[in-house]
Amino acid sequence: MKCTVCRGPAVMDVRRHNANFCAEHFLKLCRDQVAKAIKEHRMLEPTDRALVAVSGGKDSLAVWDILVGLGYDADGLYLGLGIGDYSDASGEMARRFAADQGLKLLEVDLPADHGFDIPTGAKAAKRVPCSACGLSKRHLFDEAARTHGYDVVVTGHNLDDEAAVLFGNVLHWQTEYLGRQLPVLPERHGFPRKVKPLVRLGEREMAAYCVLRGIDYIVEECPMAAGNKHLGYKEALNLIEAASPGTKHDFYFGFLARASDRFTPEAEAEQDLLLRCARCGAPTTTELCAFCRLAERASGGRA
Ligand code: Q46
Ligand code: ZN
Ligand code: ZN
DSSP states (O other): OBOTTTOSBOSEEEGGGTEEEOHHHHHHHHHHHHHHHHHHTTOOOTTOEEEEEEOSSHHHHHHHHHHHHTTOEEEEEEEEOOOHHHHHHHHHHHHHHHHHHTOOEEEEEIIIIISOOHHHHHHHTTOOHHHHHHHHHHHHHHHHHHHHTOSEEEOOOOHHHHHHHHHHHHHTTOHHHHTTOOSEEOOBTTBOEEEOTTTTSOHHHHHHHHHHHTOOOOOSOOGGGTTOHHHHHHHHHHHHHHHSTTHHHHHHHHHHHHTGGGGHHHHHHHHTTOEEOTTTOOEESSSSOHHHHHHHHHTTTOO
16 A cells, blocks of 8 residues: 555555555645635634633544644643543543643533533433533533633534534434534624534544554543444444445535535524523523533532
8 A cells, every 4th residue: 555645655545535645644634634624614713712622532632733733822621521430531631632742721620610520410400411411511612712712612523423413413304403513603692613623534534643643542432422323323324435435525515515504594593592591691592501400400409
């Protein structure tokens, strides 16, 4: 296997590009794909202060590493979710990466700062863990960006993630979610801008990026992910992709180019109804935002 660029020995094949790469040219491909996504979707300005949502996994550490390499001003935020050993180990990875690279990592700890963890919060609110977790993460990232004056929140969602979410939203015709499934959500109604610079790169590529860059990341899956529908959607898409490389890319980017704006009115209708949470001031459609309701249930009404 030879590198398509320099003909040297290749270490990685990317079937959807029908190409192989040596380490140097594979790392360049990753940086170029991120730069292209940022430019095409106008994700970041050179003067932006970016806050990267860092989980300790391959995607978030890779996107942070690439953004800093491209010259962006990017700090990290790690959220301690209180998911037992998994949270301890993932926090350790995030801290170690930040220390090794001399980067600034902010931390919020759900149990210490808000009095509940994801497993007990989800149970008390009768939500599946990933739903309680997802809403907590969105809320705490928005809040940290507002409090510390960041222009934009960066997440490590990659092409596999976005294609799987899109697949799920299409299977159930969740049209209001389809209207919001964009690589950039502009700043509005008190929410900071949100961007996904890894949308042109897949999961396998991000793992290879970390290995080639010597970045240690948490390999174990979150123990609460079992039974998560997205894993099933990912597996189904992986089967299709194996038979027909490039399908995930066409599915997701075809949606952005030809279909996503048809769903914008449904997403905007909801945005027009936004109020301020009576407790924390976050934008919400109800008196208390979903996070404050979750915190209240998790504390048995003491919050
Ligand atoms: S951390 Fe949270 Fe994920 Fe664990 S509980 Fe689910 S959403 S699986 S990315
Ligand atoms: Zn090469
Ligand atoms: Zn609130």
